[in-house]
Amino acid sequence: MKLRRTFKISVILICLSSFLACQNKILREALTLSPESLKDRQLQTRIFEGNDEKKILTASAAVLQDLGFNIDETEVRAGVIACSRERDVTDPKEVVLSIALLFLGIYLPYAEKQKVLASLVTKPLNQKRIAVRITFQHMVWNSDHVLIKNEQINEPEIYQEFFSKLSKSVFLVAHEI
Amino acid sequence: MEKRVLTIFCLIFVLVIAACAGRQKNILETTESQVKLRSMQSRVFDMSDHNRLLRTIIATMQDLGFVIDDAEESLGTVSGTKRSVYFLRMTVSIRPRGAHQMIVRSNVQFNWASIEDPEPYQHFFSTLSKALFLEAQPVE
Numbered sequence: 226m227k228l229r230r231t232f233k234i235s236v237i238l239i240c241l242s243s244f245l246a247c248q249n250k251i252l253r254e255a256l257t258l259s260p261e262s263l264k265d266r267q268l269q270t271r272i273f274e275g276n277d278e279k280k281i282l283t284a285s286a287a288v289l290q291d292l293g294f295n296i297d298e299t300e301v302r303a304g305v306i307a308c309s310r311e312r313d314v315t316d317p318k319e320v321v322l323s324i325a326l327l328f329l330g331i332y333l334p335y336a337e338k339q340k341v342l343a344s345l346v347t348k349p350l351n352q353k354r355i356a357v358r359i360t361f362q363h364m365v366w367n368s369d370h371v372l373i374k375n376e377q378i379n380e381p382e383i384y385q386e387f388f389s390k391l392s393k394s395v396f397l398v399a400h401e402i
Numbered sequence: 403m404e405k406r407v408l409t410i411f412c413l414i415f416v417l418v419i420a421a422c423a424g425r426q427k428n429i430l431e432t433t434e435s436q437v438k439l440r441s442m443q444s445r446v447f448d449m450s451d452h453n454r455l456l457r458t459i460i461a462t463m464q465d466l467g468f469v470i471d472d473a474e475e476s477l478g479t480v481s482g483t484k485r486s487v488y489f490l491r492m493t494v495s496i497r498p499r500g501a502h503q504m505i506v507r508s509n510v511q512f513n514w515a516s517i518e519d520p521e522p523y524q525h526f527f528s529t530l531s532k533a534l535f536l537e538a539q540p541v542e
Contacts, residue, residue: 249521252512255466255490256525258532262465269464302475303456344470344482346460358461362469362485375485377467 268381270358271388273395278304278347281355284394285345291390294343304347314339314365323368334367341378359387434518442520444507445527446499447534452478455504455534459494462533466526468492488513492526506530 273281279301286296286306294308319335326333345359361383365374432439449455452475459480460470468482468490478496483489491511499505508526510517517523 248512249519251488252490252510252517252522253525255484255486255488256510256522256529258465258529259467262467265467266465298472300473300475302453303460303473303480305460305470305473305480307469307471307473342469342471342483342485344464346464346470348457348461358464360464360467360469362483364485375487375489377469377485 265377265379266358268379268384269360270356271391272350273355273357273392274353275355276349276352278349278355280398281347281357281395282306282345284398285347285357285359285391287398288387288390288394289343289345291394292387294341306345307343308345309340309342311338311340313337315368334369334371336365336373337368338366340364357388357391359384432516432518439509439518440507442518442523443509444505445530447504447506447531448502449504449534450498450502452496452498452504454537455496455506456480458533458537459496459506459530462530463492463494465533466529 275281282299282301282304286299289296289306289308292310293312294310296306296308298307299305315335315337323333323335341361341363343359343361345357348356348358350356361378362376363374363378364372367373434442447455456473456475456478460473463470463480463482466484467486468484470480470482472481473479479493480495481491481493483491489512492508494506494508496504496506506527508523510522510526
């Protein structure tokens with residue numbers, strides 16, 4: 226009896242310590258630069274000629290509005306724009322599949338809502354150049370309101386498209402269009 | 403019969419009140435003392451440029467994969483969230499200490515728990531120190 230209790234306590238202690246070790250490992254990795262951080266920085270950053278940081282921020286806010294984002298916070302003196310966008314991402318094909326599977330007795334929820342969060346930060350490099358860095362993350366909930374995706378967006382095409390639009394917007398703002 | 407119903411009703415009422423009180427007690431609860439928390443969450447940096455330090459903190463948070471949720475230059479605060487298989491929310495604040503030093507303080511929330519262990523803060527401050535050093539010594 227005593228042996229069984231000791232065994233139970235040991236199992237609980239092992240589980241608890243491995244959970245704490247796992248959490249510490251996650252936190253260490255989360256708060257230390259990863260080997261991919263330089264690649265991510267290059268993907269998320271573009272350099273613009275000029276020294277008018279406010280003009281770049283104005284052009285950036287305009288592009289974010291073009292893309293349907295709502296501006297949540299801005300701080301010009303730190304060069305920050307925080308924004309988000311919420312959309313219904315229900316795919317009719319997924320809904321049809323979900324209904325078809327229901328007839329076979331299988332319940333499969335489908336992706337329904339998405340929230341994209343972005344922060345854009347400007348940083349003067351010298352008197353002639355300003356770096357613009359944008360980071361996108363997204364969250365997706367299924368039809369049961371369960372969070373199924375919660376991650377950083379790393380597709381190069383998305384960043385290329387954003388910066389292509391920003392280049393045009395900087396030009397338009399410069400010419401007051 | 404009526405007496406039993408009344409007793410059950412009173413019991414439920416007491417339980418609801420107790421549960422509410424329990425939740426309210428959690429609102430300002432921490433496991434560590436205020437002094438210990440401040441000490442593990444703060445570091446002193448030898449610099450006086452408020453704006454440069456704040457911008458370096460923002461850049462470091464972006465390097466670590468955070469999306470900046472809010473920044474306030476005059477108050478010297480930045481908040482950001484890192485989304486992965488977990489949620490990591492961090493607020494960093496800066497304030498001057500004398501004429502040539504700044505105190506940087508960070509507090510981290512991991513999913514639904516506050517981080518009150520010194521190790522994660524050491525990692526963050528070490529990453530920030532490297533970023534400040536690299537900025538001070540441009541390679542170009």
